[in-house]
Amino acid sequence: MSEFKSLPKYFHAFPRYGSPPIDSQMDDPLKLNNVFNNNWKQLYESIPKEDEFYSYKLLIIGRHGQGYHNAATIRYGWNEWDKYWSMLQGDEFSNWVDSKLTPLGERQVQIIGETVLLPMIKQLGFLPHVFFSSPLRRCLETFIGSWGVVFGSYMGNDTNNDGSTRKHVNVEILENLRETLGKYTCNERVDRSVLLKEYQNFEMGNNNSSLCLKLDNDYPEVDRLWVTYPRESRSELDERIHKVLIELFSKITDEQRLISITCHAHVINSILRNLNHPPILNLETGKIVCTVVQVKKRTSPQKNL
Numbered sequence: 001m002s003e004f005k006s007l008p009k010y011f012h013a014f015p016r017y018g019s020p021p022i023d024s025q026m027d028d029p030l031k032l033n034n035v036f037n038n039n040w041k042q043l044y045e046s047i048p049k050e051d052e053f054y055s056y057k058l059l060i061i062g063r064h065g066q067g068y069h070n071a072a073t074i075r076y077g078w079n080e081w082d083k084y085w086s087m088l089q090g091d092e093f094s095n096w097v098d099s100k101l102t103p104l105g106e107r108q109v110q111i112i113g114e115t116v117l118l119p120m121i122k123q124l125g126f127l128p129h130v131f132f133s134s135p136l137r138r139c140l141e142t143f144i145g146s147w148g149v150v151f152g153s154y155m156g157n158d159t160n161n162d163g164s165t166r167k168h169v170n171v172e173i174l175e176n177l178r179e180t181l182g183k184y185t186c187n188e189r190v191d192r193s194v195l196l197k198e199y200q201n202f203e204m205g206n207n208n209s210s211l212c213l214k215l216d217n218d219y220p221e222v223d224r225l226w227v228t229y230p231r232e233s234r235s236e237l238d239e240r241i242h243k244v245l246i247e248l249f250s251k252i253t254d255e256q257r258l259i260s261i262t263c264h265a266h267v268i269n270s271i272l273r274n275l276n277h278p279p280i281l282n283l284e285t286g287k288i289v290c291t292v293v294q295v296k297k298r299t300s301p302q303k304n305l
Helices: 040-046 068-076 078-083 103-124 137-154 192-199 234-250 265-274
Strands: 004-007 054-063 130-133 167-173 209-214 258-263 288-296
Touching: 040 103, 054 103, 054 137, 054 265, 068 078, 103 137, 103 288, 130 137, 137 167, 137 192, 137 209, 137 258, 192 209, 234 265, 258 265, 265 288
Parallel strands: 054 258, 130 167, 130 258, 167 209
Antiparallel strands: 004 288, 054 288
């Protein structure tokens, strides 16, 4: 049996084992099974409790909002992007190496925060236990723009032990949670020091919270994964994402059940394949999918983030 798998009957995108793919432009993959009356708390409380062999998680998996590379794909068309523009650092309109969000992308993720994440968290009554993200800048900006809406409305102004009211929001950065490697310069990471300079302690949520990026001590300064050629194949991507899922689940305890992941379209597709979840097609920038996952317990002790 696999180490982890999605469970059916919670969402419209996975009503039963063997379900066909769903086109997210035609059907809403976040639609809850009718038995839950469109209530996230009812769904969460129906998730099985941990036992001797398995723990269970509700994953909130978000695709980043539109980046400058996405805008360029629209501007030039897919064929021209793939054979020429994707290998450049940018054009007269923008630079897309480790692309940031466009103004449209910023609006997309803010809308998702207001219309999806905030209502979800208000119904659940608590925030995700752990946040994970790709290190690429469009994902960090997506996290800030979408979850920042929730922090601004939900976290309140309780006083910390030092008398301050600002909350630190920890986000665990996983290097291998990145988009398909090779060829496309938009998927090359900027240096670690640049990430920390641009986003560490970033004020968010009406300035009542700040971003705290959690990187391993040996996290490399320069990008060691991206290469000009060859481009990573689907099977290679799936193998990499399988490893990062093992890493992700090893970093959380059995009691940490609500997990946020901010990443990329191909990574989301690979996560779903690794979890034996039916494909969700045409997931637009900024959109979210959720799935309940059964995780086989490992013998090694877990680290509480």
